[in-house]
Amino acid sequence: MSYFDNIRTFVRVYELGSMSAAARDQRISAAVASSRISQLEEYLSVRLFQRTTRQLNPTEQGNIYYAGACKILEAIEDAESAVNSITQSPRGLLHVAAPLGVGRRLIAPLVPEFKQEYPLIDLRLRLSDRKLDLTAEGLDVAFFLGVPEDSALRIRKIADCPRVLCASPLYLEARGVPVSPGELTDGTHDCLNLRYPGAPEFQWPLQTESGTHKFAVKGPFETDDGDVLTNWALDGQGIVLKPVFEIAEQLKTGALIPVLQDTPPIPIQMALLYMHRRHQDPKTRLFIDFMVDRMQSALSAT
CATH class of the missing domain: 1.10.10.10 (Winged helix-like DNA-binding domain superfamily/Winged helix DNA-binding domain)
Known part of the structure; x- marks a missing residue:
């Protein structure tokens, strides 16, 4: 060897x-x-x-x-x-990547169940909100939110995830409740932005009466960690755009309050990427089918 x-x-x-x-x-x-x-x-x-x-x-x-x-x-x-x-005993090592919020809330809780069902398969889970290169980083599967740029890879869609604009009661009491999307771009309100090296400019796509429009929002803070954005929002630092599944508990308790509900964000696609030949590998195929089925069930329950 x-x-x-x-x-x-x-x-x-x-x-x-x-x-x-x-x-x-x-x-x-x-x-x-x-x-x-x-x-x-x-x-x-x-x-x-x-x-x-x-x-x-x-x-x-x-x-x-x-x-x-x-x-x-x-x-x-x-x-x-x-x-x-042939032996029906898939084995080996899988390298998997996912955004922080998706990985922590949806994938990581399912890994022990997957391991119990397929004990000969080991898994290395890497969580990051930055853009990943499957080939360069030796990944078998990469989960993502949004639209991938690399058309050479295969895509398995999981769901369209609703998103929400929200802020803490502390922030809304201090700065007021926004009444139009224009307040996100003219400096009236602070927006909390997810940004990583190579990311495009901040533009939040909102559904308006005249269709979907992208708003170049403004704010003093940015980070490449989606959970940091949530913590900033909870601390009263600004308005945040988040998938509902990531902050369902905070919305339920009122720790975060939806705003601009007449012009909501468009849903974001959740899917996974893999190279065609890797899907032929039984362990990769089993992992994809296992995760997609359970993640769809979890998302439908939020």
Whole structure:
């Protein structure tokens, strides 16, 4: 297995462009990752990477070897998937990513049940509100809210999630209740914004009498963590746009109060992304079917 471990490490170093990043991804030390690459280079009698103190670039031989290495790993995955399918004992490791709110409230509570039903499948769940690259980050499945940009990936829709504009009683008492969407753009009210590197400008799509319009909202705070936005809103710092399922309890208790209900936000799509070949893997297919079914039930109950 050591040779295949070396190939896997090489592929991740190539894709991530960093020995240390590949080591973290593989859960090994940087020294082990470097040793594996050196073993491959010695075996092949070529240099796979040009190393400097700041950069790690593949050589021409490295580019050629990467294409072949991917085919080798895909062939192994296909063979393992075929065996698992016949034996009805899917096994292996799944790398899954999800936005913080979706992961904490919907996915994480279901993981123990999935593990109990499929004890030979292990799962690595990564939660982040930033945009993720399935290929570069070695992910099997990525849940998301919104519309994906990469059309080369397969999409499995889960649901259209209602959203709400809301604020705390403390904020509304101090600043007043907004009566029109224009107050979100002219500085009358503070809006709390979710933003991460590469995110588009803040525009909240609201349903008006003349159709859907996007409002370029303004506010002093922004973050890449959706739960931080919720905490700021609860603390009276501004108006927030949130999926209802994320703040259902706060809405129920009155800790957050809906505003501008005559011009509500349009629902946001919840779905998952995967590469076509990965769906052929029994463990990936089982995980997707399991999660979609239970998440749809949970969302319909909110």
